[in-house]
Amino acid sequence: MMLTPSAHKDTFCRDNLPPEADWPDLVFDLAGLNYPDRLNCASALLDATVAVHGRARPCLHTESETWTYGDLLDRANQIAHVLTDDYGLVPGNRVLLRAPNTPWLVACWFGVVKAGGVVVTTMPLLRAPELTKLIELTRPALALCDHRLLDELSAADTALPIASVGGPGDDDLIRRAAAKPVAYTDVRTGADDVVLLAPTSGTTGMPKVAMHFHRDVLAIADTFSAHVLRPHGADVFIGTPPLAFTFGLGGLVTFPLSVGASVVLLERPDPDALVAAIEKFSVTVLFTAPTAYKSLIKRDDPERLKSLRRCVSAGEHLPEAVFDRFHERTGLQIINGLGGTELLHVFISAADDDIRAGSTGRVVPGFRAEIQDDDGNPVPDGTPGRLAVQGPTGCRYLADSRQRQYVRNGWNMTGDTYTRDADGYFWYHARSDDMIVSAGYNIGAPEVEAVLDQHPDVVESAVIGVPDEDRGMIVHAAVVLRPGVAGDAAKARELQDFAKSTAAPYKYPRSIEFVDSLPRNPSGKLQRFKVRENWGTR
Known part of the structure; x- marks a missing residue:
């Protein structure tokens, strides 16, 4: 596509966009997505x-x-x-x-x-x-x-x-x-001047930074919000994600302000504070991750949520059991959604009568999606494969060779394994890369390894995600210690505290095992799948 003339005097962002040949194909066939050149x-x-x-x-x-x-x-x-x-x-x-x-x-x-x-x-x-x-x-x-x-x-x-x-x-x-x-x-500014650099956890220790345009910020309101969420000016929004998450930026800024609604901002959104604020401000729209819905289910005061009319879940897969139990307790159907920093917000979802419990939903108006095999060919409905997405937003990494890994043949490859059924509903299976999604946080396994490996007693480590009832997944680390150091509970706690003090606390390994060596292939590449296999046999 032809970029409009930029209003930026500092050209850093435009200079560091990936080559247009490496962009995903962009789709603007939904009414309302044709924005003026100056925006x-x-x-x-x-x-x-x-x-x-x-x-x-x-x-x-x-x-x-x-x-x-x-x-x-x-x-x-x-x-x-x-x-x-x-x-x-x-x-x-x-x-x-x-x-x-x-x-x-x-x-x-x-x-x-x-x-x-x-x-x-x-x-x-x-x-x-x-x-x-x-x-x-x-x-x-x-x-x-x-x-x-x-x-x-x-x-x-x-x-x-x-x-x-x-x-x-x-x-x-x-x-x-x-x-x-x-x-x-x-x-x-130009409609396609960069307005936002959003870091996203990468598959190496160096974060990837997604670049989004002014029109992208409006496009997420004109797709998911307008056609699935459907808020109105009398709504009161609340949510747990930081505004630094694009999930939070959309749900707590872009969507409410686009219709003249109001927002309750919580600095520390623990369950007690969240419920108290919903009750005090008669909140009608909630944005949070499945972990929070699990916490709300366990409470004995569902009547305090009676003002809610819209509940949105994203950040990780919403288990069908959580959907069902929340519906039983509150009468509300959670709007499940799949999005990503690379596409800015939700692109697969469903609301109201379109919801099928356990499914992520259907393609949000304005987007396209298909399931592909490893060679990029679409597979028949009911066949698991890699989820590929196109829409008015898409991945543009800041000066990063990993752009070509995320975008393939014009499609955004989300790193998720899904099946699509004959009615167009998408059903989640697992992440297809080394990303760990825990309580809504995206955590790159090598990021945690790089932190643990800084500890003087650690020779090397391998990090994976393992299932957890409350958080969906947790970070698990297999650690090789230097000779003579005891791998006991005290050492595990020491490594956990070290990780919390060195990186964001949500990244620390909640599970640690000490091993004599790590599995590697003949060229020396770490084989995390074998670490997963070994954990699965415990």
């Missing part, structure tokens, strides 16, 4: 919504305050002024965001986008070594960091300028913004 998704989601619904409409709720749409617009505009006036941001510069789910994080996201910047989303749990890798990959000009999360970012091996958000200093971003005008002229 700023912040203008479309925020300014346009204010123009339709007014400034006084509730937008962002927390336990202690509510921001209206006018509040969010003013503060996003003021932040855009700070970025351009005080920090010299030019269109195309990357800005790293690091914060829990708060109204100020949403305002920062919109401020960066309004100024023509590119958002680099980061999880609050990431540690300094992980942040260092992302900064080296994305080369941001600036970081906006919640003052409570400064330590790990400051410890990263980088000279990145950091602006504190919510801290006591006079130069804090919030204080700077308060002195700025509330009007701002948004940069007229």
